[in-house]
Amino acid sequence: MSRPARPPSPPKPQPIPFSILSDRMLVGAFTALVAARPLVTGDDPGRLRLTSGAGPVSFTLLLLAALVGFAVWRVAFGRGRPARWAAVPLLLAGIGVVAFVSSRLSDRYARPGLFIAWEWIGLAVAVYLALRLTASANDSRGLLNVLLASAVTVGGIAIYQAVGDRLGLGGTDVIVPQLASPLAGDDEFYPELNRPEGPVRQPHGSFDSPETLLVFLMFVLPVAVTVAKYRRGPAWGRWAVVVPLVLIAAGVAAALAVRFGARGEDWSVALNLVADYPWLGVGPGNFSRRATGVLTPHAAWLGMAVTTGLIGLGLFAAAVAVALWRARPLKAADPSEPPASGPRWEFYLGGVTGLVLGFIWQVGAMPAEAPADEVFRLGATAVARAGLWFAAFAVLETIRADGAAIGRAIVIGAGLVLLYGLISDAPGRPTVLFPLFVLLAVAANLRRPAAPDLPEGGWTKPVRVVGVIAAAGLTIAHLVTAALPAWGTAEGVRQARLASRLYPDLHLDIDRARPGPERANVLTKARVFLQARIIAPLRDATDRDPHNAAVWLELARWRRPLWEYQLKTDTEAAVRVADETLRAADRAGQLDPHNPAAQRSLIEALVLFRKNSTTRATERMAQINKRIALVAEREPGLEVPLRYRVVDMLLDLGESDEILSPEVTRLFELNRQGGHGRLTDQQKKELIEKVKKVMRDPPAVVLEEWTK
Numbered sequence: 165m166s167r168p169a170r171p172p173s174p175p176k177p178q179p180i181p182f183s184i185l186s187d188r189m190l191v192g193a194f195t196a197l198v199a200a201r202p203l204v205t206g207d208d209p210g211r212l213r214l215t216s217g218a219g220p221v222s223f224t225l226l227l228l229a230a231l232v233g234f235a236v237w238r239v240a241f242g243r244g245r246p247a248r249w250a251a252v253p254l255l256l257a258g259i260g261v262v263a264f265v266s267s268r269l270s271d272r273y274a275r276p277g278l279f280i281a282w283e284w285i286g287l288a289v290a291v292y293l294a295l296r297l298t299a300s301a302n303d304s305r306g307l308l309n310v311l312l313a314s315a316v317t318v319g320g321i322a323i324y325q326a327v328g329d330r331l332g333l334g335g336t337d338v339i340v341p342q343l344a345s346p347l348a349g350d351d352e353f354y355p356e357l358n359r360p361e362g363p364v365r366q367p368h369g370s371f372d373s374p375e376t377l378l379v380f381l382m383f384v385l386p387v388a389v390t391v392a393k394y395r396r397g398p399a400w401g402r403w404a405v406v407v408p409l410v411l412i413a414a415g416v417a418a419a420l421a422v423r424f425g426a427r428g429e430d431w432s433v434a435l436n437l438v439a440d441y442p443w444l445g446v447g448p449g450n451f452s453r454r455a456t457g458v459l460t461p462h463a464a465w466l467g468m469a470v471t472t473g474l475i476g477l478g479l480f481a482a483a484v485a486v487a488l489w490r491a492r493p494l495k496a497a498d499p500s501e502p503p504a505s506g507p508r509w510e511f512y513l514g515g516v517t518g519l520v521l522g523f524i525w526q527v528g529a530m531p532a533e534a535p536a537d538e539v540f541r542l543g544a545t546a547v548a549r550a551g552l553w554f555a556a557f558a559v560l561e562t563i564r565a566d567g568a569a570i571g572r573a574i575v576i577g578a579g580l581v582l583l584y585g586l587i588s589d590a591p592g593r594p595t596v597l598f599p600l601f602v603l604l605a606v607a608a609n610l611r612r613p614a615a616p617d618l619p620e621g622g623w624t625k626p627v628r629v630v631g632v633i634a635a636a637g638l639t640i641a642h643l644v645t646a647a648l649p650a651w652g653t654a655e656g657v658r659q660a661r662l663a664s665r666l667y668p669d670l671h672l673d674i675d676r677a678r679p680g681p682e683r684a685n686v687l688t689k690a691r692v693f694l695q696a697r698i699i700a701p702l703r704d705a706t707d708r709d710p711h712n713a714a715v716w717l718e719l720a721r722w723r724r725p726l727w728e729y730q731l732k733t734d735t736e737a738a739v740r741v742a743d744e745t746l747r748a749a750d751r752a753g754q755l756d757p758h759n760p761a762a763q764r765s766l767i768e769a770l771v772l773f774r775k776n777s778t779t780r781a782t783e784r785m786a787q788i789n790k791r792i793a794l795v796a797e798r799e800p801g802l803e804v805p806l807r808y809r810v811v812d813m814l815l816d817l818g819e820s821d822e823i824l825s826p827e828v829t830r831l832f833e834l835n836r837q838g839g840h841g842r843l844t845d846q847q848k849k850e851l852i853e854k855v856k857k858v859m860r861d862p863p864a865v866v867l868e869e870w871t872k
Contacts, residue, residue, distance in 0.1 A: 183241040188510040190237060191303060193230050194293050195514025196521060197223065198310050198602060199553070202318050202380070203522025205529055206595035207372035209283045210276025210449035211650060212358045214349040214657050214714045217529030220594070221279070221642075221650040224286035226521075228639040231289050234297055235632040250295070252490075252601070253288040255483035260284030262476040266444040273756040275711045276449025282646050283594050285638070290598060291487075294605035301567065304609035306511045308570065309560040311599055311606075312391065313515070315384040316407055316556035317549045318369035319414030322377055324548075325367035326417035336545045337364065338538045340531045345668040347533060348660035348698060351714070352721050352768075353761040356459055357452050358714060367417050370522075370549075374421035375590040381415040382584065383577030383600055390573040394565040404559050434461035437470050445473035453758035456798055464585035464592030483601075488578060491607035493571035508561070515557060519550050528654075532661040567610035574607040652708025653715055656701040660722075663697035670694075671725070684733075691729040698722050706748075713756035720748035720765050724772055731776060739779075745769050760798050763791045767806060775813050785823070796840065804841035807831045808851070815854040825863050828855060832865040 204219045211220075260281040267277020298307050325336060351358045369377045388408040433455045437446055448471045452459045461467045469477040523546040527539055581600055585591035591600075670690040677683040702719045709715060723745040730738035746769060753762030767788060774784045788810055796803035811827050834840040835848075843851070852870050855862050862870075 183237075186237055186241075190230065190233050190297055191306075192510035192514035192517070193233065194297055195307065195310050195511050196517035197226055197230065197290070198307060198599075199314055199515045199518025200522040200525070201598050202314050202595065203370050203519075204525050204595070205372060206593050207376075209280050209594050211279045211653075211712075212276055212449055212714070214351070214358070214653070214718060215531065215661070216654070217525065218647075218651050218654045219525035219529055220283070221647045222525065224282050225639070225642055225647050227286045227289045227293075228635070228642055230293060230297075232632065232635045232639055234293060235628065235635045239628045239632055250292055251486045252483050252605075253292040253295075255479050255486065256288035256291060256601070257285050258479045259472065259476050259483070260288070262444065262472050262479065263448045266472055266476070267447045267449075269444065269447065271757055272447040272450045273453060273713065273759065274447070275713070275755070277447055278711075279646055279650070280448040282642055285642075287594070287597055287601060291601050291605050294602045295608065298606075299609055301610055302508075304606045305564070306508055306561075307602070308387070308391075308606050309557055310511060310515060311603060312384065312388055312407060312560055313553045313557040314599075315381065315388065316410050317552040318371070318377065319381060319410045320552045321545065321549060322367035322369040322414040322417055323410065325369070326414075326421075329366045334541070334544075336541065338530050338534045338541060340534045343533060343665065346664075348664040348702065348718060348722065349532075349657045351761070352717065353764045354759065357759060357761070365421050365423075367414065367421060369414065369418075370526075371595055372593075373590070374418040375588060376593055376595060378415060378418040378422060379581055379584060379588070379590040379596050380599065381411050381418065383574075383581045383603070385411045385415065386573040386577045386580075387570060387603070390569050391560065391563055391565045393569075394563050404563055407556060407560070430458050430460065430462050431466060433458045434463070434466050434470050438466075438474070441470075441473065443473045443475055445469065445471045445476065447471060450758065453756070460589050462589060463587060464589050465582075466586075467589060468592060484578075484582065487601060487604040487608070488575060491571055491575055491578075491604045491611065493568035493575075493607075494611055511557070512554075515553055516550075519546065519553060522546075532658045533665055571607040571611055574603050578604060649709035649712070653705045653712055656705030656708070657715070657718070659701040660698045660718075663693070663701075664722075667694065667698065687729060687732060691726065691733070694722065694726055694729070699726060711755060713752040713759065713762070716748045716752035716755070717761055717765050720745050720752070720769065723748065724769055727772070728776065738777075742769075742773055758798075760795045763794045764806075767791045767795070771810060771813060775817065800839055801841040804831065804834050804843060807834065808843060808847060811851065812854070815851075815858050818858055821859050821861055824855075824859055825861075828859075829863040829865050832863075836865075 200223065204223050205217060206220065208216045209220065260283070263277050263284060264281035266272075267274045267281075294304075294307065298304050321336060324333075327333070328335060346352070364372065365374050367377065368374050369380075371377045371380065385408060388411050392404045392408050434451070437451070437454055446454045451461065451467065451470050461470060465477060465480070468480060523542065526542055526546075530538065530542070578600060581591045581596065590596060667690075670686075670693055673686045674683060674690060677686040699719065699722050702715060702722065705715045706712070706719055723741055727738055727741045727745060730741050746766065749762050749765040749769060752759075752765065756762065770784050770788045770791070773779075774781060774788065792803060792806045792810070795806065807827070808831060811824070811831050814824055814827060831843075831851075835843050852866060855866050856870075
């Protein structure tokens with residue numbers, strides 16, 4: 165008998181070339197950043213707030229690292245993609261240059277401009293990578309599905325927030341206990357200028373406000389509706405209709421939570437500033453410092469004109485115009501590229517990495533005073549978010565919508581956002597601009613087929629090497645100028661904030677202790693704790709981030725109680741601490757000249773020194789009056805309250821009539837004039853009683869008030 169013939173063995177699968185594998189890894193890395201972007205806080209791009217986390221600068225650094233990886237891939241494998249004139253990325257980067265230049269002009273706070281400039285450069289890099297790294301129709305569709313899946317997760321969390329808030333279910337936000345004592349990082353005088361982090365109205369998804377959520381859903385919803393119209397395939401793929409339904413429900417909930425108020429006066433103030441500083445504006449982060457009593461113009465594009473001038477606004481308008489022109493759909497339905505076969509693990513793994521990164525950044529942004537177990541609340545929300553994301557992405561992967569229809573939907577959504585930017589700040593925030601321009605890049609890629617990768621070219625290789633050097637230099641520049649200072653400040657303030665929770669009890673122990681050795685020991689313990697656990701981290705932060713005015717003010721604030729301790733134990737050290745306190749506040753005033761917080765910090769320090777020490781009494785009194793006058797130039801209504809504190813302090817010290825008379829007279833005259841603030845009836849009564857007791861010859865104005 166003859167043996168049966170063996171069936172032919174199946175061919176061995178060919179290994180994937182490393183050039184292709186590394187390309188897919190780069191696509192997955194960019195996908196991770198796109199998925200993580202909604203989880204990175206974006207309401208403080210200028211880092212005006214001391215308690216802002218380091219997530220945004222870390223995100224930009226990773227974008228630049230992805231750019232370096234793409235540049236290295238082109239050189240390593242001698243490959244590239246057909247170059248398209250990168251007009252949109254260049255225009256966006258140009259806005260960053262304008263923001264930086266504007267911030268460096270005299271008489272403005274320069275530091276916010278640096279970070280906002282890097283935000284624009286990071287956005288330019290994201291658009292470039294979307295155009296070049298995911299140039300094929302299949303990759304662009306994958307990126308589109310990643311964005312839509314992220315929108316579903318944000319919308320789903322928002323719906324839960326809206327429902328849970330009414331039903332008393334567990335929340336998704338970290339719960340921070342209310343503490344009576346001030347903590348390191350709390351703005352001492354003008355928290356409104358530094359965009360304080362307060363309770364956020366529900367629902368907000370993972371964004372900073374319901375309005376930002378509304379704008380995000382506004383431009384994603386037309387795309388979701390368009391994609392859902394093309395649902396086909398397996399039965400579970402028809403669940404794609406849920407995607408637009410979730411976004412609609414979340415959008416309605418967000419719209420109901422948005423507060424709209426009168427904005428005409430704010431627009432008027434902003435237009436006046438544009439007229440005064442037309443070309444380069446007042447500098448990023450400086451609007452509230454120039455416009456007394458107005459924090460924002462409540463119009464994104466008007467705010468851009470105020471802070472970066474007509475040049476910055478013009479570059480943005482040009483970038484939008486070019487992006488919309490290239491995103492406009494062609495009559496041809498779709499690029500002639502076959503659909504991707506099988507699951508695309510670069511997008512799944514990229515989504516996993518992005519969600520993990522977002523969770524890490526959210527944990528890093530937790531307030532230092534929050535209980536440690538609140539991380540489990542964030543973890544539970546992250547698990548729910550991951551489930552929503554993977555379900556939505558798997559459903560969307562079954563759909564292949566017409567490219568022209570997607571392009572039309574993206575253009576419509578972008579138009580809605582641009583119009584809404586005329587009456588709201590939200591469209592101008594990084595968390596909105598990033599997905600908006602990435603979607604426009606997707607529409608541009610879907611508009612025409614991508615040509616195959618270019619082979620290695622003789623004259624192009626040096627150009628690619630230069631590209632690697634430029635990308636690496638840009639990354640290093642960001643690391644040195646933005647990332648390291650931001651990380652240093654975030655870490656220093658966090659350590660000081662944690663310690664400042666314990667400081668009030670140590671301070672109270674001084675009064676409770678018995679005079680003698682016991683009180684001396686308690687005083688030393690409080691002083692050492694203050695120096696080592698609060699002041700030292702803040703001082704390190706000023707070393708790493710020397711242009712941060714808020715850190716200098718915080719350092720001056722915590723040196724005031726240190727001066728009181730040193731005055732009781734070491735007079736020479738107290739003199740040194742007093743000088744350091746004044747220098748720190750003065751340094752903040754030099755860095756941020758239009759923020760009166762520096763002058764108020766100096767007033768607080770000088771009043772404290774005058775109250776507890778007779779050294780340089782006349783000089784300090786003259787400095788107090790000078791600083792009060794500077795504060796009154798910006799905010800006249802504070803002059804009477806500040807002068808009242810000074811007069812009350814002098815009366816308690818029992819100063820002579822020669823010192824008291826001009827101060828008391830000035831206070832009562834300002835109180836009569838109006839426009840400088842007013843004394844309450846109780847304050848006036850108590851002040852007159854003290855004057856009668858302390859002064860032998862009260863001023864005439866006091867006698868007139870007494871006899872009324």
